[in-house]
Amino acid sequence: MLFAVRSATALNRLLDALPVFAGDQRVRPLFTLVPGSDFSTDALGALDGAGARTVPWAEAVRGRHDLVVAASPNGPLHELPGPLVLLPHGAGFNKRLPRSSVDDSASGLHPRQLLRNGSPLASLHALAHPGQLARLAQESEAVAGRAAVIGDPTLDRMLASRTRRERYRDALGTGGRRLVAVVSTWGPESLSERLPELPGRLTAELPYDTYQVALVLHPNVHSRLGEFALRQRLAPALAAGLLLARPYEEWAALLTSADCVLTDHGSTALYPAALDRPLIGCYEGGTELLPASPMAELLARVPRLAVDRPLAAQIDAAVATHRTGDSSGLAAAAFAEQGRSLELLRTRCYRLLGLEPPPGPVAVRPLPVPRIARQRPSAFAARVRVEAGGNEVSVARYPLNSGPHGGHVSAEDGHSTTQEMRSAGLIHRRARAETAREPYGSDVVWTVDGWTSYILEHYPACRTAAAVLSHHRCILRRDRSTLLAVSITVGPSQSGPLVRPDPAAVLSAVHGWLDANPIPALPMTLACVVGGRPVRAMLTYATEADAYAEL
Known part of the structure; x- marks a missing residue:
């Protein structure tokens, strides 16, 4: 069996349909690149990364294939020997043919794409919705006669996930x-x-x-x-x-x-x-x-x-x-047979192969957990609103380098740049997890007391140095004064899980409140709004154990 790939987009559609043949030792999948696309380089790289067996186009057109599967009608597919199954290239047919501003024929349904020498290119043209079949019939009765509505395998993966x-x-x-x-x-x-x-x-x-x-x-x-x-x-x-x-x-x-x-x-x-x-x-x-x-x-x-x-x-x-x-x-006009696409496609493909499909249903592969590389802003501009004479505080943080936002600069020791640290009114440091420490051998560890004193001495612009010990507890020192503890609690949720805020955002709220109330009467409970959600922050004097907690 040959999978004819013209671009990375087409390859992705083919890969979503592969479970149709999973576990069948009678089927040997081979891949070839269809010439003529400006976007085939990434497809070749993806095939190599997947360990797929590829054959050159010149070899593919000389061989005999029991079934050819493609997800784009473009290119010289008619040169490949064997019955062709044409899968949808995307969700629906919504765009005009390239370089056409008058013709209302959809790209992917135009006769010039689906006919070769007046005959239908594909033995099976798989579609996602009956409306697409009706549009195809208006373009070419011959092609529509070989089409079938099977749904959308990509959507079915998303539904299953x-x-x-x-x-x-x-x-x-x-x-x-x-x-x-x-x-x-x-x-x-x-x-x-x-x-x-x-x-x-x-x-x-x-x-x-x-x-x-x-x-x-x-x-x-x-x-x-x-x-x-x-x-x-x-x-x-x-x-x-x-x-x-x-x-x-x-x-x-x-x-x-x-x-x-x-x-x-x-x-x-x-x-x-x-x-x-x-x-x-x-x-x-x-x-x-x-x-x-x-x-x-x-x-x-x-x-x-x-x-x-x-x-x-x-x-x-x-x-x-x-x-x-x-x-x-609104999407119902694009997708039919939801949850059934692989079963319907398997029935059609094995009919073309002249084989009985394997027993049991086709398993839809749920999408894997994404591993997207993500960056955390190195520093923030924090805008704080404090109710005059009260304990209500709201904070909104913005990436510092995304533009002028006003408010104070919040930097993180070990993550922010030197310049960001020098301009910060609030500097915090997160305690290392026990698993991140060297279990044997030497280790250099700050205590809360030592680190907060050091920061306030070496960064004159800093008014608050704070240590994040956990999601629930932080210790801060304000202008070289006594250590204070911040206990963070979130209220019970009636309709969903508890949402814990970033303690550094709560510290920005506390920092702004202390700017407005430099001599607080403790204990004090602040009603904070962080990320649009209510959070309580209780300020008390820190204990000796807090002072000697390791960071």
């Missing part, structure tokens, strides 16, 4: 934050070309403890630029905490985890829509998107991003006004 959402968010470091995903297709009308500043603007404008920002780019963008150049281009946003998903599996796990999705006209957004995630449209119009296509209908119904207005309020409004079924109803 919904119960893993909490694990994905743990791996992404999302915590209690709202995960905002930006999705971009490729080409001149894409979000990445028209609004390249949007990911960086989101990381700069959205409070760090309330939101996490991620970017999902079309595989062709990764192929065109290369990972090194792409990360160089996004370096400031990545340093501010932006997550960049890789184009196979990670993007799907990330969108399964998302709370809100900002999208252009690319069909990828139909997947989080099918999962009923709130969406915001970022497409400014053009000639690529087909009227009355599923993506056109979706973009016409979801809120539209106003780039000249604050972003946080628009995201919050989209989430607050979203009702169950709003997005999944």
Whole structure:
């Protein structure tokens, strides 16, 4: 059996369909690169990384294949001997043919792509929805006669992975934050070309403890630029905490985890829509998107991003006004046979092979836990609001290097730069976990008392030095005065798990309150708001054990 790969996008679709043949020793999968694509380099690298057996195109066209499977109709596929199964290239058929602004034929359904010398290219044209079959029949009755609605294997993987959402968010470091995903297709009308500043603007404008920002780019963008150049281009946003998903599996796990999705006209957004995630449209119009296509209908119904207005309020409004079924109803025009695609595809493929399929159902592979490289900002600008004469405090932190934000600078010893430490009004240090210590042999360890005194002596701009001992307890020294303890508690949740804030964010709230109340009457309990959630911070005098706690 031969899998004909034209690009990384096509390869990803083929890999999602592979469980159809899993465990069958009669099937030997081989791969070949279909010539003619500008985006085949990454596909070859991915095949090598997976340990796939590849054959040169010249050899592939000479051999005899019991079945050929492809996910793009482009290129000289007719030269490959054997029946061809053509899988969907993406979610729906939403774009015009390249370099066409008048023809309303969808790319992937046009006769010139699906016919060779007047005959259908494929023995089976697998589609995801009956509406696609009806559109195909309008283009070519002959091709439609060989088509069948089998659903979408990629969507079925995402549906099967919904119960893993909490694990994905743990791996992404999302915590209690709202995960905002930006999705971009490729080409001149894409979000990445028209609004390249949007990911960086989101990381700069959205409070760090309330939101996490991620970017999902079309595989062709990764192929065109290369990972090194792409990360160089996004370096400031990545340093501010932006997550960049890789184009196979990670993007799907990330969108399964998302709370809100900002999208252009690319069909990828139909997947989080099918999962009923709130969406915001970022497409400014053009000639690529087909009227009355599923993506056109979706973009016409979801809120539209106003780039000249604050972003946080628009995201919050989209989430607050979203009702169950709003997005999944819009995606219903793109996906049928949900949860059944692999079974239906297996039946059709084994019929072409002339074999009985293996016994038992096809197992859908859930998406693996993402391993996206993530960076934590090296320092923050913290804006604190203190109720006059009271104990209510709110804090919003922003990556320091994302722009001027006001407030005090919060730096972390061992993580921030020297310049950031010198300008910080609050410096904190996190206690090392016991597992990070050398169990035998020499070790150099600060005590809380020694470290706080050292910081206040050597960094004159610092007014508060604080040690984070755990999620629940911190010890601070203010202007070389007595050590104070901060006990952090979060209230019980009625509808979900407890959300623990970053203790460093709570320390910024305490620091701001102490600026306004330099001679506090202790004990004092502060009602803090961190990441939009209530947190209590009780200030007391530290104990001797606190002073000699090791960092």
